Amino acid sequence: MRPTKALERVVPIGTLAERTGVKVETIRYYEQVGLLPEPERSEGNQRRYGRAHVERLAFIKHARDLGFAVESIRTLLRLSDTPGMPCDEAHAIAAGHLGEVRDKIARLRSLEAELARIATVCSGGVAARDCAVIEALADHSHCEHHDH
Amino acid sequence: MRPTKALERVVPIGTLAERTGVKVETIRYYEQVGLLPEPERSEGNQRRYGRAHVERLAFIKHARDLGFAVESIRTLLRLSDTPGMPCDEAHAIAAGHLGEVRDKIARLRSLEAELARIATVCSGGVAARDCAVIEALADHSHCEHHDH
DNA sequence: CTTGAAGCTATAGTGGCTATAGGTTGTAGG
DNA sequence: CCTACAACCTATAGCCACTATAGCTTCAAG
Structure with a gap:
């Protein structure tokens, strides 16, 4: 066997x-x-x-x-x-990656807040012209860098 | 002009x-x-x-x-x-994306905790064989699915 | 000895750009 | 008008970490 x-x-x-x-x-x-x-x-x-x-x-x-x-x-x-x-390089890699992960979390959290705001205002059922999602994307009031 | x-x-x-x-x-x-x-x-x-x-x-x-x-x-x-x-599809896209973002945040947070734990134990300066980073990666105690 | 799962290589596709090579056009200064 | 140079053009390849496909060969059970 x-x-x-x-x-x-x-x-x-x-x-x-x-x-x-x-x-x-x-x-x-x-x-x-x-x-x-x-x-x-x-x-x-x-x-x-x-x-x-x-x-x-x-x-x-x-x-x-x-x-x-x-x-x-x-x-x-x-x-x-x-x-x-010596493991300094390993520590640097881990610490660096931790930093990246924290950055990513921070960015996603602000995204989350923005998306939650948008998705809450419009729950569907209305015409696209009155939809908060579409409006938020077309809206220029959040543009920081340009005055188009 | x-x-x-x-x-x-x-x-x-x-x-x-x-x-x-x-x-x-x-x-x-x-x-x-x-x-x-x-x-x-x-x-x-x-x-x-x-x-x-x-x-x-x-x-x-x-x-x-x-x-x-x-x-x-x-x-x-x-x-x-x-x-x-009707903007239902727009709402669905936004809500779906919000869900994905939240999932991603959740996953990154548990990553962050794990990485922070690892990176804190080892601050560099020791030999690789005693490095918590290397050890954590080689360690099998966190394997859930396999008994290798 | 047959069959079917599992293995093999090589190649292309994924997403969302970014970079490169090698050419053409637009325009400001002289 | 001419020259220089920035900005533009197309086509193609590269990035990351896989994933998928096509068309084979090998392994192992019955």
């Missing part, structure tokens, strides 16, 4: 995808852009992954889930691969 | 760009995807815009600033062009 799938140490790409929650196509993409090293191949040229690949792909997925760019992940992986290096 | 630039009624693309805050290339792109109608041309084949174009482009810019997708803007413009139509 062969080992069950869940315990196998050398797995094809579909199993790697299942285990990590990363799609097959995305795994091949990560290989293509050099995030994930090229694995061994079967006699029939199919990819065969080991434990190290699972670990590395999980790392990548965590980082992507946290919104890190692929380029940042490349750097983070390099740091992770050389445990003796 | 010719009218000053600011008062001219028929303007080239650069002036339209200045007046609306939309880049020249982006204006041409909007024309290409059918948001902005093709303008008249000068004898030398250069675009000449009138007041209607300024209005329409301003509408587009407001909508993009609010984060509406180009496809949504296409619909909103169509509604705006036919003022007698």
Whole structure:
């Protein structure tokens, strides 16, 4: 009796995808852009992954889930691969990304307020000429930079 | 004495760009995807815009600033062009977009919390093997779906 | 040995621009 | 009138991080 799938140490790409929650196509993409090293191949040229690949792909997925760019992940992986290096760069990447996320939140919140205001005034049912949504977009009173 | 630039009624693309805050290339792109109608041309084949174009482009810019997708803007413009139509669709687009923005904010906030936690634990200066950032990414304890 | 799922490569498409190359036109100064 | 140069033109490729498609080959169960 062969080992069950869940315990196998050398797995094809579909199993790697299942285990990590990363799609097959995305795994091949990560290989293509050099995030994930090229694995061994079967006699029939199919990819065969080991434990190290699972670990590395999980790392990548965590980082992507946290919104890190692929380029940042490349750097983070390099740091992770050389445990003796100082981690200042990792901290800078994380702090920088946190800043970006906070900026994005701030921008979205002001968008949210504006959209909520607009969508509340018009609940549909009226003619487009009297619609607050259309009016808000056509209106120039919010233009800060230009006097058209 | 010719009218000053600011008062001219028929303007080239650069002036339209200045007046609306939309880049020249982006204006041409909007024309290409059918948001902005093709303008008249000068004898030398250069675009000449009138007041209607300024209005329409301003509408587009407001909508993009609010984060509406180009496809949504296409619909909103169509509604705006036919003022007698009921505006339910416009309301649906705005409400839908508001929902998306709120979802995005929610997701970013949980990201922010996680990143802040990670970035606070490690302020740099230690070896990568002890870095909270690297560790958090390599760590499997947050994996919900898989037992790798 | 057959069948069907899973794998393979290469290529194009997504959204919303932005950039580049290589040419033409408009216009102000001399 | 001529020259210089900014502004304009088209067509095409690139950006990010995938996702989808077409047309194959391989693997594994029955």
